[in-house]
Amino acid sequence: MDVKGHHQSLHDQLVAARQERSWQTSPAAVVAPASDHRADLRQVPTTSGQHLAAHAHAHGGVVAQSLVIRNLSFHVPRPQPKSLIPAFLKPKKASTADTSAATNEPSQGSSDQQRLLEAPTARPADEITILNDISLTVKAGQVLAILGSSGSGKTSLLDVLACRSPKDGRIEGQVLLNDRPMTAAAMRDVAGYVVQDDRLLPNLTVHETLMYVALLRLPPSMSHEQRMARVTSVIAELGLRSVSNTRIGGGHIRGVSGGERRRVSIAVQLLTDPYLLILDEPTTGLDSFSAANIVSVLSQLAAANRTVLFTIHQPRSDVFDLFDRILLLSKGRTMYCGPSKHMVSWFKAQGHECPKFSNPCDFSLDLATVDYRTHDAEKESMQRVLSLSKAFEERSRDFFAAVDPNELENWKHGARAGQSGELNSVMAINDGPVLAVSKPRQRISRARQMYILYLRASRNILQGTGQLAGELVSTLFMAFLLGCIFYKLGDDQISVRDRFGLFYIACSLFPFMVILDTIAKFDSERASFYNERQDGMYDLLPYYLAKVLAELPFNVFFSVVYLIPIYFMANLKSDAASFFIFGSVLFLVVYCSRSLAMVMAAAFPVFQAACFAANLVFTLFILSSGFLINLDTIWAGVSWFAHVSYIRLGFEALSITEFSGMNFTCANVSTSVVDPVFLSSEVNLGQNGSASCPIPNGKAALESFALTDATFAQSVYALVILVVGFRTLAYGFLRFVHQKPRDK
Numbered sequence: 001m002d003v004k005g006h007h008q009s010l011h012d013q014l015v016a017a018r019q020e021r022s023w024q025t026s027p028a029a030v031v032a033p034a035s036d037h038r039a040d041l042r043q044v045p046t047t048s049g050q051h052l053a054a055h056a057h058a059h060g061g062v063v064a065q066s067l068v069i070r071n072l073s074f075h076v077p078r079p080q081p082k083s084l085i086p087a088f089l090k091p092k093k094a095s096t097a098d099t100s101a102a103t104n105e106p107s108q109g110s111s112d113q114q115r116l117l118e119a120p121t122a123r124p125a126d127e128i129t130i131l132n133d134i135s136l137t138v139k140a141g142q143v144l145a146i147l148g149s150s151g152s153g154k155t156s157l158l159d160v161l162a163c164r165s166p167k168d169g170r171i172e173g174q175v176l177l178n179d180r181p182m183t184a185a186a187m188r189d190v191a192g193y194v195v196q197d198d199r200l201l202p203n204l205t206v207h208e209t210l211m212y213v214a215l216l217r218l219p220p221s222m223s224h225e226q227r228m229a230r231v232t233s234v235i236a237e238l239g240l241r242s243v244s245n246t247r248i249g250g251g252h253i254r255g256v257s258g259g260e261r262r263r264v265s266i267a268v269q270l271l272t273d274p275y276l277l278i279l280d281e282p283t284t285g286l287d288s289f290s291a292a293n294i295v296s297v298l299s300q301l302a303a304a305n306r307t308v309l310f311t312i313h314q315p316r317s318d319v320f321d322l323f324d325r326i327l328l329l330s331k332g333r334t335m336y337c338g339p340s341k342h343m344v345s346w347f348k349a350q351g352h353e354c355p356k357f358s359n360p361c362d363f364s365l366d367l368a369t370v371d372y373r374t375h376d377a378e379k380e381s382m383q384r385v386l387s388l389s390k391a392f393e394e395r396s397r398d399f400f401a402a403v404d405p406n407e408l409e410n411w412k413h414g415a416r417a418g419q420s421g422e423l424n425s426v427m428a429i430n431d432g433p434v435l436a437v438s439k440p441r442q443r444i445s446r447a448r449q450m451y452i453l454y455l456r457a458s459r460n461i462l463q464g465t466g467q468l469a470g471e472l473v474s475t476l477f478m479a480f481l482l483g484c485i486f487y488k489l490g491d492d493q494i495s496v497r498d499r500f501g502l503f504y505i506a507c508s509l510f511p512f513m514v515i516l517d518t519i520a521k522f523d524s525e526r527a528s529f530y531n532e533r534q535d536g537m538y539d540l541l542p543y544y545l546a547k548v549l550a551e552l553p554f555n556v557f558f559s560v561v562y563l564i565p566i567y568f569m570a571n572l573k574s575d576a577a578s579f580f581i582f583g584s585v586l587f588l589v590v591y592c593s594r595s596l597a598m599v600m601a602a603a604f605p606v607f608q609a610a611c612f613a614a615n616l617v618f619t620l621f622i623l624s625s626g627f628l629i630n631l632d633t634i635w636a637g638v639s640w641f642a643h644v645s646y647i648r649l650g651f652e653a654l655s656i657t658e659f660s661g662m663n664f665t666c667a668n669v670s671t672s673v674v675d676p677v678f679l680s681s682e683v684n685l686g687q688n689g690s691a692s693c694p695i696p697n698g699k700a701a702l703e704s705f706a707l708t709d710a711t712f713a714q715s716v717y718a719l720v721i722l723v724v725g726f727r728t729l730a731y732g733f734l735r736f737v738h739q740k741p742r743d744k
């Protein structure tokens with residue numbers, strides 16, 4: 001059978017199965033089907049599997065599972081236009097209660113529109129309403145598709161459901177699971193949220209990605225074999241067997257296809273066997289065949305007694321058949337909410353008949369879209385949207401009573417209940433009692449989290465062969481460049497200056513390069529880090545320590561790669577101790593730079609801002625290194641930077657390591673050796689120095705920079721303290737700065 005044929009037969013089976021399942025729309029309790037895949041999981045207990053069994057037992061083997069949203073509204077602060085005139089200079093306006101409710105109100109509305117837009121209760125003037133009085137019911141085994149044009153509030157609804165809405169937003173209404181108020185913790189335990197963009201580590205294979213998630217998220221009571229069995233079964237469930245050992249890829253890395261990557265994102269959430277699977281635009285960016293395939297997979301997942309909610313843009317008409325229920329949104333308002341099979345007749349009853357051979361989704365989306373192209377079109381389409389939403393509010397009960405008595409029960413249970421007086425209290429979700437909808441998810445210990453995250457981070461780095469090769473080539477290039485420029489330094493007077501120049505540039509060149517590299521790497525991880533933290537997959541401290549530890553061997557390796565060509569080509573001291581000390585100091589300087597970059601990456605979650613801030617600080621460190629400008633003459637405003645300039649500290653420590661115990665011949669005396677820019681203003685020619693031989697030994701060279709052996713220990717201690725300080729600061733920023741990627 002060809003692929004299309006296979007898809008068609010799968011589709012037919014699913015549609016047939018969906019029709020068989022239509023009994024589940026009844027308000028009666030949903031009984032877990034005998035073929036429920038969770039039966040297999042009884043030997044492989046999962047959080048929800050355990051809960052399901054416990055819940056079923058408590059209810060005489062019957063599992064009632066429903067998600068009900070009642071009169072849900074979501075408001076955010078109205079963005080204030082920035083004004084150049086200070087507030088106290090502006091004339092005071094008379095305070096009037098602004099009762100506008102819609103997010104994108106028409107620029108000029110008729111009085112009728114204004115009346116329709118008015119909220120039932122006056123809202124603060126400085127708020128806009130993103131979701132307006134949404135109610136719905138969806139049960140286990142059902143697929144709810146949330147449709148709507150761009151900006152209609154689909155993602156906002158999912159974010160509110162998943163308790164990921166902006167903190168400054170205000171929520172009204174109720175979300176109930178099994179008739180009990182949901183809380184953020186309960187939602188984390190029972191739901192899986194697949195966000196719009198795939199946030200996976202690109203260098204891991206599909207199997208590895210799922211294996212590490214299984215190790216992190218599945219209960220500690222499960223054995224390793226049980227976890228691996230769960231991974232294998234999820235891979236099979238999502239049809240990922242053939243790409244199990246293929247890298248995820250992304251960016252410049254070739255990996256699995258877009259559709260497969262989406263399925264991996266779904267698989268990640270499926271590992272914990274959630275009751276409720278929430279997906280934001282799982283088909284976006286896919287061709288229509290792959291999109292249909294994903295919806296088929298979701299329909300299959302729902303058939304295994306899960307509740308599946310997802311948003312979707314323009315589904316194909318055959319895909320439409322796979323939806324059990326539809327919520328059609330426009331401007332945050334309900335255009336239609338109910339069984340998909342009644343949507344066309346609902347709109348027909350409102351005077352909008354779907355033309356023959358038209359895709360019902362396209363037709364209904366057209367009805368629900370506000371056309372902003374011209375003023376007249378906007379006015380007309382806004383009027384249509386508002387009257388359809390009002391019609392649904394007022395007439396849907398009678399409509400469902402006539403066409404589907406079962407649906408009327410759903411309607412009573414959730415939809416519009418607040419308005420019919422069947423619901424007495426409207427309660428904010430976040431104020432709801434903390435109620436154990438499921439047993440709290442057992443989490444593995446922090447030490448184990450750290451161990452697993454360390455393994456994962458190491459593997460992700462090791463398998464990024466392209467990035468490693470790139471870093472190796474650029475490091476070697478820089479090292480050989482410096483090695484060639486400072487090739488075979490002698491022991492005459494000129495070589496003193498060359499040595500100082502080498503130590504300064506060695507402390508600046510590679511450390512500058514690693515800043516951008518470190519920020520770029522963390523920026524590419526930020527989305528998956530943010531997402532996994534939102535999922536409660538691990539704590540921050542284990543993640544951070546694991547990242548630092550996993551990167552350390554590579555940081556050491558590249559410092560050695562940088563050191564060796566420079567050291568031997570420049571003909572620095574040949575004893576092993578000097579080589580080791582020189583290498584250690586150079587590593588500390590480079591590591592300080594990486595740590596500074598991590599501070600900036602954590603403090604500024606926008607790549608450009610982090611790079612700018614890091615470059616600015618690095619430039620100040622260079623200027624205050626004591627090499628380019630005399631520290632006694634530098635502007636006092638930035639001179640304090642010299643105390644924390646790791647370039648100065650590294651430059652001093654490297655100079656002391658190399659110059660200690662050295663003697664120089666008196667050949668090649670140059671006035672430039674005592675150039676005041678090069679040496680301190682009070683040039684000290686050393687104990688034995690003279691105009692004809694100003695730097696007879698290393699001690700004299702060091703004295704020209706006011707350096708002594710005691711300075712070495714101080715510099716090294718200061719470098720270590722800076723590393724610890726920067727790393728601690730970076731942790732603090734990761735903890736307290738919202739790491740949400742800008743475009744996600």
Ligand SMILES: Nc1ncnc2c1ncn2[C@@H]1O[C@H](COP(=O)(O)OP(=O)(O)OP(=O)(O)O)[C@@H](O)[C@H]1O
Pocket residue numbers: 076103104130148149150151152153154155156157166
């Ligand atoms: N925090 C916020 N502050 C201000 N406006 C917001 C906020 N969140 C959402 N909105 C606005 O609410 C409306 C709905 O946004 P949402 O992202 O939910 O739409 P959507 O239906 O998912 O759109 P798309 O299909 O394009 O992703 C948009 O007009 C958006 O600009």
